[in-house]
Amino acid sequence: MSTRPAPTPEPPAGLGGSRAQQAASAAIAVARAVPVVWIVLAVLIVWISAASPFFLTPEGILAYLKRSAPLAILAIGAYFVLASGEFDLSVGSLVTVVVVVAARVSDGDPANTYPVIALLFAIGIAVGLFNGFCTTILRVPSFIVTLAMLLMLNGAVFLWTGGAPRGALADNFRTIGREGITGIPVIEEIPYSVLVLVAFAGVALWLAQGGYGRRMLAVGDNDRAAALSGINVSRVRIAAFVLSATSAVIAGILLGGFAGVTSQVGQGLEFQAITAAVLGGTLLGGGRGSVTGAIGGALVLQALFMLLNLYDVDNAVEQTVTGLLIIGAVSLAAFRTRAA
């Protein structure tokens, strides 16, 4: 839940304190009320734009949003699964499956694009249903189910490609991740991937604000209580897994256009998506979080990668910095939750 900015407490006039002090305490009060993720994002954006003035132009921001779109979509999917009290470790491998299957089946023929996209969604929904079924009906912990799914999907990719993916993506398939609507004044081009992100975020917000979102948080908070108050716990969780798998399919389609066909395209994305959702205030174990926070978390991660790129930081050191930032941000959020 994102906290609303509380009215800044006015210090009593008689107690002294210069104007500067008052301003400082007001600033602290505002900072306390804003979720950590947006503060971190603001700091990173100020830092990036100081280092590279291009960033704050419309093109710069849109390019940044375009790069963030796949991770943000995955983070939204992760939010639904995490907030309902489960894990989905299979999304990264599902992204790889999407890219590899699309390249192999369509084989570069533009006429195949739409049937292939339908096939990809069918695969994704099947994976989500399987994850949800094993977790809820067979009562196997989702960590294990989706871990097994990750292994199986990776195995399938390896079997199918023998290590090097074959086939190619048609141009009109790649357009979605690459191009945009051109000829718009001021910003010139809106990337399709940003539009896809906005649409997906809209649907997710609509779901999260409505009855489904409330049921999902109730299930994540205390599934026994939710079951006793008449919520179909299994159905809520299965739907969350299907949403998560769907987000992986969409992210895979965008990444396929953006990054091209490799069998490493999805590697590690499941952890990045979970990290983004948790940075955005989602509670592992369920019951708390928000769609906007998850998007914010993804934007923070992407901004961090960009900043480290700007400073030519070695890829390996990037890992270390990311690790430190994640621990720092989450512990900061934990301290604030306790203080509140």
Next chain:
Amino acid sequence: MTRAMARARPRLSAGSLPGRAAAALGAFARTTSGPVWLVLVAVFLACQLAVSIDGGVFLSVDNIRDMLVRSVALGIVAAGQTLVILGASLDLSVAYVVSLASIIGAETMADQESRIPLGILAVLAFGAAVGLANGLVITKLRVNAFIATLGVALILRGIIESRYSGPVGGVPDRFEDLGYESWGPVPISVVLLFAIVGTGWFLLRYTRFGNRLYAVGGEEQVAKLSGVRTHRVIIVAHVLCAVTAAITGLFLASRLGAGSPLVGTDGGYDLESIAAVVLGGTYLLGGRGGVLGTIAGVFILAMLDNTFNQLEVNAFAKDVARGTIIIAAVAAYSVRWRRRRRRESARAGPGQPAPSGAHALEAAR
């Protein structure tokens, strides 16, 4: 009162040595690892059948020894992973601890026999330090274990990848004995595995730390209110887990003759060890299970690998079969557990209040 503490009570009051041994035997039959050994036997028979139909040999001294040696690395890590999972935590950093430990060991020893003790000490200290960091971040900074150990994993990964790209250092021949020599028919490394598993079993069953760990994993708040210093227990579990990962790094360095930056991640020890623990009947949310089940889980995975290799099954079928077996086994354990809970509450009688807290949550799962 959690079931873990309820189970711990008779154990604490056990008196004489034979009485204690009998109690331990009885407890073993009732533990969560009981059914795991049944699965182990079933998998063993299936593998034996499949391999012999194919015309190969499964049950030979050489093949059994091969499977045992192949189980050592995963077995040691998984024993440590069992401890943290019992405490309702988990450790995703073990794969990088393994890699870095192999590097530290091989670089410290630098091919000199006289430096072996120094190398071992350095590796153990490194493991303890990482475990301490994990434990402190989880308990004092209150970061969820998943995120905390993932963060530490990323930090270690950055350190490894920025400084090393290939094999480094070297271990003296004397140290390679650990990986290759045998005492009689038993490889030294297998003795090491059983020593560590035995230590883990003893810790869990006969020490205050073990009882407290079950209590913390069962219901942390209840443990805390009963006077357990929960933070200390979780930190110790993490230190022990990282130390086992470091020992695995040493073992792998002795097998490879050098330190390798990729040895931990190539083995997939982080996720594999969690899979082995859960396949071994330990409850992923803590409070239930033990290292004996875990080692059975590791053996099951090793037998499957061996059989698939002998049958030359392709990688995909192998992954699907492993995934299916893990899911099926865990589903079976959870059905069995729910049935047992139902029996117990039926025995408690209708006048008994509804199960509360942790029990209710489990029933809902």
